[in-house]
Amino acid sequence: MKFSNHLIILSSIIIGFWLDDLLNPISIKLFLELNFGFFVFSYWIFALPEKLKTAAPLFYGLVTDLFFSNVVGFNMLFFVLTSYIIHLYVFRFRIFSYFQLSVFFSGSSTLYIAFKYLLLSPYNYSYIVLTTSFLINAVLWVGVYFVMRAFRRSFF
Amino acid sequence: MARSTPTYTPVRNYAIGFLLSAFILFSDIRYETFANIRAFVHASTLYSQMISRGLSENIGITLVSFQENKNLFRENKELKEQILKIKTQDFIERKDYKEKIQIIDFYQTAIGVFKNDVDIFKIASLDLTNYLCCSSHRIYLDNTSQVQIDKNVPVFAGSSFIGQTKNIYTNFIEVILFSDINHLLPIKSNAFYCDARGIGKPMLISCKASKNNGSFENVIGDTVFTSGLGGVFFKDIEIGSISGINSLSIDEIEVVITLKANPLEETFYGVMKKVHDEI
Numbered sequence: 001m002k003f004s005n006h007l008i009i010l011s012s013i014i015i016g017f018w019l020d021d022l023l024n025p026i027s028i029k030l031f032l033e034l035n036f037g038f039f040v041f042s043y044w045i046f047a048l049p050e051k052l053k054t055a056a057p058l059f060y061g062l063v064t065d066l067f068f069s070n071v072v073g074f075n076m077l078f079f080v081l082t083s084y085i086i087h088l089y090v091f092r093f094r095i096f097s098y099f100q101l102s103v104f105f106s107g108s109s110t111l112y113i114a115f116k117y118l119l120l121s122p123y124n125y126s127y128i129v130l131t132t133s134f135l136i137n138a139v140l141w142v143g144v145y146f147v148m149r150a151f152r153r154s155f156f
Numbered sequence: 157m158a159r160s161t162p163t164y165t166p167v168r169n170y171a172i173g174f175l176l177s178a179f180i181l182f183s184d185i186r187y188e189t190f191a192n193i194r195a196f197v198h199a200s201t202l203y204s205q206m207i208s209r210g211l212s213e214n215i216g217i218t219l220v221s222f223q224e225n226k227n228l229f230r231e232n233k234e235l236k237e238q239i240l241k242i243k244t245q246d247f248i249e250r251k252d253y254k255e256k257i258q259i260i261d262f263y264q265t266a267i268g269v270f271k272n273d274v275d276i277f278k279i280a281s282l283d284l285t286n287y288l289c290c291s292s293h294r295i296y297l298d299n300t301s302q303v304q305i306d307k308n309v310p311v312f313a314g315s316s317f318i319g320q321t322k323n324i325y326t327n328f329i330e331v332i333l334f335s336d337i338n339h340l341l342p343i344k345s346n347a348f349y350c351d352a353r354g355i356g357k358p359m360l361i362s363c364k365a366s367k368n369n370g371s372f373e374n375v376i377g378d379t380v381f382t383s384g385l386g387g388v389f390f391k392d393i394e395i396g397s398i399s400g401i402n403s404l405s406i407d408e409i410e411v412v413i414t415l416k417a418n419p420l421e422e423t424f425y426g427v428m429k430k431v432h433d434e435i
Binding site (some may be wrong): 015066067079 | 165167169170172173174178179180181182183184185189190193194197201220315
């Protein structure tokens with residue numbers, strides 16, 4: 001894959017995390033933590049598994065960590081893990097319904113949020129936040145999926 | 157039939173990636189290994205944000221100043237237009253005021269001379285080409301208020317008669333001037349009586365007189381009055397003065413009279429309401 005394509009993917013992930021940074025201070029009052037950045041990353045791995053292997057998640061994670069995280073390595077770790085799981089079941093995912101995909105990706109996102117709280121802010125760990133985020137993100141995933149698919153088709 | 161979906165995911169690379177990121181994460185949480193790099197990136201981001209914000213603010217200020225300049229230009233233009241409008245209004249008001257004063261003066265003069273029964277009209281048009289060159293000397297008075305005026309009544313301007321009404325139209329009054337060749341005016345002076353006819357030249361009328369009817373020596377400059385013999389004009393109203401004596405034959409002369417009132421200098425004309433009984 002060309003470097004410009006990597007830049008486009010990275011830019012879209014950064015925009016997703018930037019949106020999270022922008023909206024989460026508001027949404028957290030409703031016990032909801034949005035996770036657009038993670039969804040965007042997951043979508044790219046899901047859509048282009050043969051092009052994005054191990055190095056890409058590491059690099060994307062590193063950049064995201066540097067710009068949006070309080071520690072370096074967290075997004076790298078999660079991106080690699082998610083990438084591995086998606087790669088492992090990518091053909092199975094192709095026959096999944098939207099609902100099943102929503103549940104899987106929303107679950108991954110909730111796991112991401114849960115580990116983030118556990119590692120970086122254990123005092124704010126909340127099951128209400130996790131439950132609400134799981135439900136809302138499951139719905140949001142469908143939107144992100146279609147938007148990103150339209151975006152991908154215009155570039156790749 | 158395949159029992160599971162095909163996969164080709166070498167675990168080694170992922171394991172290396174996992175271990176590497178876990179190591180980095182641990183070292184950063186435990187020892188803050190990458191704190192400086194993170195701080196540098198955050199500081200760079202903040203600086204970029206500050207710079208971009210400053211730039212956007214400057215652009216915004218520039219745009220606002222452009223808009224303000226535009227508004228000022230528009231306001232300036234509007235003010236200029238208003239000043240022009242006020243100047244024009246002031247000019248019109250002053251003109252109106254001057255005109256009113258003229259009317260009042262004229263009316264006072266008219267009442268002084270002719271007592272009552274006078275209507276004041278403003279000139280509507282004067283056929284200047286005809287007036288300066290040819291025989292027909294007519295003026296038209298504006299009668300938009302449609303005042304009832306009779307035909308053949310005296311018309312005066314300044315302090316003297318100037319002609320008489322010829323026709324009355326809906327909004328205009330046609331006045332035939334003394335200098336029109338079709339107009340005949342009974343006049344008198346100390347030396348003679350005669351019917352003076354217009355000669356088709358501005359402010360000039362003439363009459364033929366017999367040398368036997370009086371002495372015409374040293375009469376140039378003598379004042380000429382209306383005689384009142386036509387039954388239209390008052391008698392003894394000064395209309396002009398003798399400006400020339402031309403000999404036509406052995407016993408006949410032409411007396412040229414220059415009229416007192418000049419239609420080119422008059423704006424307002426007084427018209428008698430009815431033919432006066434006094435002769």
